[in-house]
Amino acid sequence: MMWRAMTVSDTAEKIKKMEIRGAGRIARAAVSALQDHADHVHADDLPGFRSAVQLAAGVLLATRPTAVSLPNAIHMVMNSLSIDSGSVAEARTLFSAACTRFITASENAVDRIGAIGARHIRDGDVVLTHCNSETALACLLQAHRNGTRFEAFATEVRPRNQGHLTIRALHDAGIPTSFIVDSAARYFMKEIDLVVVGADAITVNGAVVNKIGTSQIALAAHESRTSVMVAAETYKFAPRTILGEFIEIEEREGSEVLPGEIAAALPGIRVRNPAFDVTPAGYIDLIVTEEGAIPPQMAYLIIRDFLGWEIGEFSGADPGGWGP
Ligand code: RUB
Numbered sequence: 001m002m003w004r005a006m007t008v009s010d011t012a013e014k015i016k017k018m019e020i021r022g023a024g025r026i027a028r029a030a031v032s033a034l035q036d037h038a039d040h041v042h043a044d045d046l047p048g049f050r051s052a053v054q055l056a057a058g059v060l061l062a063t064r065p066t067a068v069s070l071p072n073a074i075h076m077v078m079n080s081l082s083i084d085s086g087s088v089a090e091a092r093t094l095f096s097a098a099c100t101r102f103i104t105a106s107e108n109a110v111d112r113i114g115a116i117g118a119r120h121i122r123d124g125d126v127v128l129t130h131c132n133s134e135t136a137l138a139c140l141l142q143a144h145r146n147g148t149r150f151e152a153f154a155t156e157v158r159p160r161n162q163g164h165l166t167i168r169a170l171h172d173a174g175i176p177t178s179f180i181v182d183s184a185a186r187y188f189m190k191e192i193d194l195v196v197v198g199a200d201a202i203t204v205n206g207a208v209v210n211k212i213g214t215s216q217i218a219l220a221a222h223e224s225r226t227s228v229m230v231a232a233e234t235y236k237f238a239p240r241t242i243l244g245e246f247i248e249i250e251e252r253e254g255s256e257v258l259p260g261e262i263a264a265a266l267p268g269i270r271v272r273n274p275a276f277d278v279t280p281a282g283y284i285d286l287i288v289t290e291e292g293a294i295p296p297q298m299a300y301l302i303i304r305d306f307l308g309w310e311i312g313e314f315s316g317a318d319p320g321g322w323g324p
Helices: 002-016 024-040 046-061 067-081 088-118 134-145 161-173 184-189 213-225 241-242 260-265 297-308
Strands: 125-128 149-154 177-180 194-197 208-211 229-230 274-280 288-291 292-294
Touching: 002 024, 002 046, 024 046, 024 067, 024 134, 046 067, 046 088, 067 088, 067 208, 067 229, 088 134, 088 241, 088 288, 088 292, 134 161, 134 229, 149 161, 149 208, 149 292, 161 177, 161 194, 161 208, 184 213, 194 208, 194 213, 213 229, 213 274, 241 297, 260 274, 288 297, 292 297
Parallel strands: 125 149, 125 194, 149 177, 194 229, 229 288
Antiparallel strands: 208 274, 288 292
């Protein structure tokens, strides 16, 4: 079944190259590739089946390090492999059902976040968003569908221009939108009432890891007393941060920032290209999840109640839930 294995590696390649990007989409694409792989992989017995799925999971996990949605999603569906099943066929069915459940829950979560987040956008607001987050956009699009009249600002998002995707969505919805370079965010902040962004990971202390530049925008918002709302599904909270683990910040190729021919002429210059940064909880007013809106200081409760990780319980083994 060589071509099925390619499906996992194709998906992995697309995630690495950012043809599939955004924390939620990455998680759903990985689970879907894993489901397809498990549906078709040949295995003589249960241990063989489990290790074939595990191997594919490893390939997907190695793609991008920062979005915790990826390990959370994979571990959630992999949990179904530890349920006693009598045969490979039964294990396949259970695994496939877990994958479908995750994908559906993830899509529903975006809608639910949109519905909750939209209530925080008021008539006359000017709302700034950074990067291209489907959850952040869900809040804006739902507010617009609700009839709230507001304006949007969208940043360019160097170096990969995810802002182009965002302005396309805002344009198509008919939301009046201004497009600005990232470095203009502070200049315009006095006109902004609310910043809405997504998240790749949220730590136990409520810090939000998101697209590079988010923390500068949050700092400028804090300075001008503009509210910052983060829209993120519960599976973007990072259980292992309870143990003091840090979230790895992906640093990508310098060629994304400086074209090769210029770099070649300047051999003494090193280009640094972190893809994400960390915004401390103090600069965030609200995190909207599918379970409701919380202040960032309540992140631990999401990790405990929805991901199943408790302080004090940890002994080195995965306690289950959605945790990596
Ligand atoms: C995407 C990014 C998004 C979050 C949330 O970075 O930082 O804000 O992933 O997105 P990249 P979503 O383009 O490098 O993947 O709400 O769609 O999950």
